[in-house]
Each structure stands twice: as structure tokens, then as C-alpha cells.
Amino acid sequence: xxxxxxxxxxxxxxxxxxxxxxxxxxxxxxxxxxxxxHSTKKTTEELAKKEARVHFNKDQAFRFWGSxxxxxxxxxxxxTPPNPNLSHVPxxxxxxxxxxxxxxxxxxx
Numbered sequence: 001x002x003x004x005x006x007x008x009x010x011x012x013x014x015x016x017x018x019x020x021x022x023x024x025x026x027x028x029x030x031x032x033x034x035x036x037x038h039s040t041k042k043t044t045e046e047l048a049k050k051e052a053r054v055h056f057n058k059d060q061a062f063r064f065w066g067s068x069x070x071x072x073x074x075x076x077x078x079x080t081p082p083n084p085n086l087s088h089v090p091x092x093x094x095x096x097x098x099x100x101x102x103x104x105x106x107x108x109x
Contacts, residue, residue: 066107073102080105 066072073094074080082103086092092104 063107066105071104071106074105076101076103 071086076082076093080103082093083106086104086106089104094102096102
């Protein structure tokens with residue numbers, strides 16, 4: 001009977017070690033998952049901020065270019081009607097040689 005008790009105690013110790021190893025491994029994997037999710041979120045936010053800055057700087061560059069040149073002529077349509085605030089500009093509305101009607105747009109609009 002003592003042999004069975006010794007074997008049972010040995011198996012109990014092995015079960016405890018295996019269960020402990022499983023718990024520790026699960027904690028390590030969970031911590032790794034949480035760290036990875038945090039890093040991914042942080043990287044995604046940084047990328048989004050950089051992308052937003054790039055688009056903002058591009059828009060600023062186009063606006064600066066347009067204002068430096070006094071505006072941009074676009075086809076006069078219902079979506080882009082002549083700007084009443086630019087009525088003092090002598091060539092606000094022009095016609096191309098082919099007959100296309102263009103209107104001056106404020107680059108900040």
C-alpha cells in the first residue's frame with residue numbers, strides 16, 4: 001500500500017506542476033496579447049496622426065499656391081457659381097476661346 005501512496009503523491013506533484021505550468025503559460029500568453037493589442041493601437045494612432053498631418057500639409061500647400069496666384073478659375077456650374085464676394089475683381093468671370101464659362105474661386109473657399 002505504501003507504494004501506491006508514493007505513486008499517488010508523485011502523480012499529485014506532477015499534476016500540480018503541470019497545472020501550475022498551464023496557469024503560468026496562460027498568464028504569459030494573456031499578457032503578450034494585451035501588450036500586442038496596446039502596441040498595435042498605439043502604432044495605428046501614430047500612423048493616423050501622421051497621415052492627417054500629410055493631408056493637412058498638402059491642403060495648405062494647394063491653398064498657398066492658389067492664393068499666391070490670386071485664385072483658380074473653374075467651370076461655372078450650379079455647384080461652383082460665381083462668388084459674390086469677388087465681384088470687385090474685373091476678370092472674375094471669363095469665357096474661354098471655345099466658349100466655356102469660367103469663374104474665379106477663392107482658394108480658401
